[in-house]
Amino acid sequence: MYVAVKGGERAIENAHAWLAEERRGDPSVDALSIEQIREQLSLAVNRVMAEGSLYDADLAALAIKQARGDLIEAIFLIRAYRTTLPRFGGSAPVDTGRMTCARRVSATFKDVPGGQILGPTFDYTHRLLDFKLAADGDVPDADTRSAEPTHVPHVTAFLNREGLIEDAPADDTPPPDLTREPLELPASRALRLQALARADEGFTLGMAYSTQRGYARNHAFVGELRIGSVPVEMDIPELGFAVEIGEIEVTECETVNQFKGSKTEPPQFTRGYGLVFGQTERKAISMALVDRALRWEELGEDNQGAPAQDAEFVLYHGDNIQATGFLEHIKLPHYVDFQSELELVRKLRREAGAPPVQEAAE
Amino acid sequence: MTALDGGFHSPATQSATAFRGVMTVMAQPGHIVSLTGAEPPAPLSAAAGAVVLTLCDADTALHLAGEMDSPEVREWIAFHTGAPLTAPADCAFALGRWDALMPLAQFPVGTAQYPDRSATLIVEVDRLDACGATLTGPGIQDRAQLSVPDTDALIANHALFPLGLDFILTCEDRVAAVPRSTTLTAPEVN
């Protein structure tokens, strides 16, 4: 427990002023514009949108600027802003089969219909620092090859035709929403996916990595990873029909996992799923692995006691705003709590016959 | 006059004013205030219209009971609030005349863990005056009097506390409330 303290207004104001000055940095260097952050630090912007759970690139860029590049602080600002918005409703589920893909790769089939599209990827770069960027050079236009925009089918659909992979039948149950009702366990898959989609990338990555190293091993292949734009369609109550209200970029990852079968299911492949705002493929792959690990119960697998199988552990510790809020509050005044601890320790020492020590200034 | 008219012309200030009014009557059961600014289609009163505009949105399921469930009212609510319409068992708010809302047992009264997951009933009444049943309890200095539709039903509802329903009574441009925390005594029959 921490208690309210009074005073310090002047010091706080001065701290804010200094913070503003530090944020600006050396005034002889040009100030960053929101547009520069949005266009040139777009993956940071994407992460803030994904974990802030609000798709608005300009707001995310502003938050990054205000937070001096501290992405968790920026996510905090976005989450706080989000709560001020009236919600007009929910969209129809986005149809990732209608995605205009900028990237689409499969690690399971080399010859997928629609082809493998590398897109703007770091994958085959040499990870050598490019000092040309320090010189701020112009970049040549990317090559093009004439093509008509088309939609490509999901890779899992091919396996599905042979019945080799579990089905994901369409269903229109209204999903639970953890921004409206507190997260409760047991959590349905829909609730777990929502929590994972906004969970901290580092936490999700660590959890996913643990499954690869043998904690709840379920040997995942990336059946398909795709990045692209999908339209967002919403039912408009006053019109009585659905209209497209915008378009978002998302990253989708479907993993294909070995499954030995259970009492009710024949041996087949099972699926893990990741869907994240923006171009965020590390997060989307991690989400798919953790989603699959959390599905042990519904698939009738053994609980190996692995952290990634523990829904309570994953869902209650993956949100970086909850985590940082609780973690950072311990630096706020706890004087009353600590006074009582101090008294207790002194009392115990007296009882144990320890020699009295000179009391420190309190 | 269509379904698209009759909303708040200045939503930010008018809904804040109306919210303050609803909060006042909830906090001081029996107290009657005037709520204006909404011009809903009949049979909705101006006060009930203002309450709906202020409290209902796409996240609050609304049940329309009896004559309130008309195409005009549905369209007006769809445009101005976006509230999904549902059956009594799933609603956060219900709107209707007292008889149409019966039986009260069909509405959610909350759970021991979440007493707030209960319905608020917006009841259109023919008269709303400071006379009739005696109200005591939180928010009431000594006692208050209010013309409630059915004292026994409200006594039974109070017995469920901390579960139970909350009632907002509307008549023309006036509104009052009887939350579940209020103790009622039937009026003496002369």
Place this chain on the structure above:
Amino acid sequence: MGLLAKAPAARVTALLTEHPAFDWLRPPEVGSTMVRGRAGGTGAPFNLGEITVTRCALRLSCGAVGHAYVQGRDKAHAQAAALVDALMQTEAAPRIRDTVLDPLDREAQAKRRTRAAKAAATKVEFFTMVRGED
């Protein structure tokens, strides 16, 4: 309406040069929509996160009503989209189609084609080599 919502705000406001008198039925309001996905791409829906949306509704003096729901927080974008929606129900419809909707459609298609062409240039054919021993 989808075309107007997905177009850049600046293009919609630039292309709409007609500004008929109107009354607000609902002045522009910034809010959000919860975007949903489906587990496995095709299964049960789940909440992915929200997008910012601006909506408004207006009525021209002739009685035509226009609605707009557009992504983002640009009130001028929503107003222009609602005006186009209303004007499309009047005699001005063919003119508005020629001067606003068709150009927006061409621009959107050109943008999609450019992206598709860049993506096509990164299409690869992988050849399976002898598998390494690991």
